[in-house]
Amino acid sequence: MSQARPTILKIGGSVITDKNTELGVQMEVITRIADELQEANPRNLIIVHGGGSFGHPVAQKHAIKEGFKEEQQIIGFAETHHVMTVLNGIFMDALIWRGIPAVSITPSSCAMTRNGRIQCFEDSPIKQLLKMGFIPVLYGDAVFDTELGFTILSGDQLVSFLAMRFNAKNILIGVDVDGLYNADPKDNPEAKMFDRLTLEELKKVKGFFGGSSACDVTGGMANKISELIPAVEQGIPALVFNATKPKYIYKVLKGDKVKGTLIEKE
Ligand code: ATP
Ligand code: IP8
Numbered sequence: 728m729s730q731a732r733p734t735i736l737k738i739g740g741s742v743i744t745d746k747n748t749e750l751g752v753q754m755e756v757i758t759r760i761a762d763e764l765q766e767a768n769p770r771n772l773i774i775v776h777g778g779g780s781f782g783h784p785v786a787q788k789h790a791i792k793e794g795f796k797e798e799q800q801i802i803g804f805a806e807t808h809h810v811m812t813v814l815n816g817i818f819m820d821a822l823i824w825r826g827i828p829a830v831s832i833t834p835s836s837c838a839m840t841r842n843g844r845i846q847c848f849e850d851s852p853i854k855q856l857l858k859m860g861f862i863p864v865l866y867g868d869a870v871f872d873t874e875l876g877f878t879i880l881s882g883d884q885l886v887s888f889l890a891m892r893f894n895a896k897n898i899l900i901g902v903d904v905d906g907l908y909n910a911d912p913k914d915n916p917e918a919k920m921f922d923r924l925t926l927e928e929l930k931k932v933k934g935f936f937g938g939s940s941a942c943d944v945t946g947g948m949a950n951k952i953s954e955l956i957p958a959v960e961q962g963i964p965a966l967v968f969n970a971t972k973p974k975y976i977y978k979v980l981k982g983d984k985v986k987g988t989l990i991e992k993e
Contacts, residue, residue, distance in 0.1 A: 730857055732896040733771040734980070737886045740779025740867070741903035742970045743818060746941035750810065751780045752817055756971060761821035763977035764862075771857060771896075772980070773889055774829070777882045778867045781814040782807055783942045786869065786879050792843070792944045794875025804877050807869040808835055815866050828861045834868035834880055841873045845880065845888050853893075865889070867945065881945035883954040890958040898963055899979045900951065901970025906988035907952070909935045923989045926959055955990065965990045 738760065745751030778786070786792060789803020815831055822829040837849040856863045867882035890898050908918035909932065924932070929952065938947035946953075955965050968987030970976055978985045 730854070731771045733773050733857060733893050734769070734897050734899060735773050735775065735886050735890045735893075735895045736899045736976075736980070737882055737901060738774065738776045738818075738970055738976075739900070739902040740777030740781070740783070740882075741939065741941075742779075742901055743776060744779030744781060744814065746780050746783075746939065746943075749780055749784045752814070753971075754817075757818055757821050759973060760970065760976050761825050761827065763974065764822060764827055764980070765825040767977045767980040769862070769980045770860070772862050773853065773857070773893070773895075774862060774864045775882045775886050775889070776815070776818055776864070776866045778811060778945075779814070780941070781810040782867055782869070782879070783944050785810050786944045787942055791869050791877060792879040794872060794878055804869050807879070811866055811868050815864070819864060822862075822864070829864050830856055830861045832856075832863050832865050834865055834885060835870045838880060838885075839871050839873060840875075840878055840880055842875065843872065843878050843880075845884065846873060848888065848892070850892055853889075857893075879944055881950065881954070883945065883951045887954045887958040890963050891961055895958070895963050898955065898958060898965040900955070900965060900967045901976060901979075902948075902951075902967060903969065903971050905969045905986050906967050907932075907936065907948070907990075911937045911940070911948075913940055920986075921988045923991065925991055925993050926956065927993070929956070929959075929990055959990050959992055962992050964992075 785807045870880040872878040910918040912918045936948040
C-alpha cells in the first residue's frame with residue numbers, strides 16, 4: 728500500500744519564541760499548540776519549527792549563514808546548533824508528555840547544502856516514521872555546506888523541500904500575523920490582507936513581503952514566500968495563518984476554515 732500524502736506544518740519562531748528577547752520562549756503558546764495537536768490527533772503530518780529568538784541571534788552574532796571564514800566561528804556554529812536543539816527539546820517535551828508520538832529529526836545530521844541550498848537529504852528515517860504513524864519534527868538548523876563549510880538552513884526551505892520530496896497534500900505555515908498583507912501589518916495598521924493568491928498574483932505582489940522586525944538571518948516573510956513558490960508550482964497549496972490564535976492549529980489540521988491567505992497554483 729502506498730503512503731498517504733503528508734501535510735507539512737511549519738510553526739514559526741515568531742509563534743513559539745519571543746523574538747524580542749534572546750532565548751525567550753512562549754511557553755503558554757507551546758503548551759496550547761501541544762494541546763491542540765493532541766486533540767487533533769493528526770495522521771501523516773511532518774512538523775518543522777523555526778528558530779525565533781534561539782537560532783537567529785546566535786547565528787547572526789557569529790555570521791554562520793555566510794559560511795566559515797575564521798576560527799572563532801567554529802564555536803558559534805556549535806552554539807547555534809545547540810540552541811536549536813534546546814528549543815526543539817522544549818517543543819518536543821510538550822508533545823511527548825501528552826502522548827503525541829513525535830520524533831525529532833536533526834537537519835544537520837541528515838541534510839547538506841551547497842551554497843545554502845539543500846544538496847543531499849537522507850529521507851529514509853522520515854519515510855519509516857510516517858509509515859509507522861510517528862510525527863517527524865524538524866527545525867531550521869546550522870548545517871554543513873559543501874562550498875561554504877557551514878551555513879543556516881531555514882525551516883522554510885526545509886518545508887518546501889519536504890513538501891516536494893514527499894508529494895505533500897498541503898503546506899500550513901503558522902506565523903504571528905493573520906496572513907499575507909500588502910504591507911507589514913506590524914508597521915502599517917491600514918495594511919490589507921489577501922484571502923487567496925494564485926501563483927501569478929503572488930509573483931506580482933511579492934515586493935510587499937518584508938523581513939522580520941526582529942533579528943532574523945533567513946529573510947522573514949519575503950524569503951518564506953520565495954521558498955514556497957516551487958512547491959506551489961508543483962500543485963501543493965499553502966495556507967499562511969496565525970498560529971498564535973487559539974484553536975487555529977487544531978482547525979487547520981482538521982481541514983476547517985480559518986482566516987488566512989491561501990496560495991494555489993491557479
Ligand atoms: P522564524 O524565521 O523565526 O521561524 P517566522 O517564520 O515565524 O519566524 P518571520 O520570519 O518572523 O516568521 O516572518 C513573519 C513576519 O513577517 C511577521 O511577524 C510580519 O511582521 C512580517 N511581514 C513582513 N511583511 C509582511 C507582509 N506583507 N504580510 C505579512 N507579514 C509580513
Ligand atoms: O527560523 C532558521 O530557521 P527559520 C534557524 O525557519 C536558525 O528561518 C538556526 C537561525
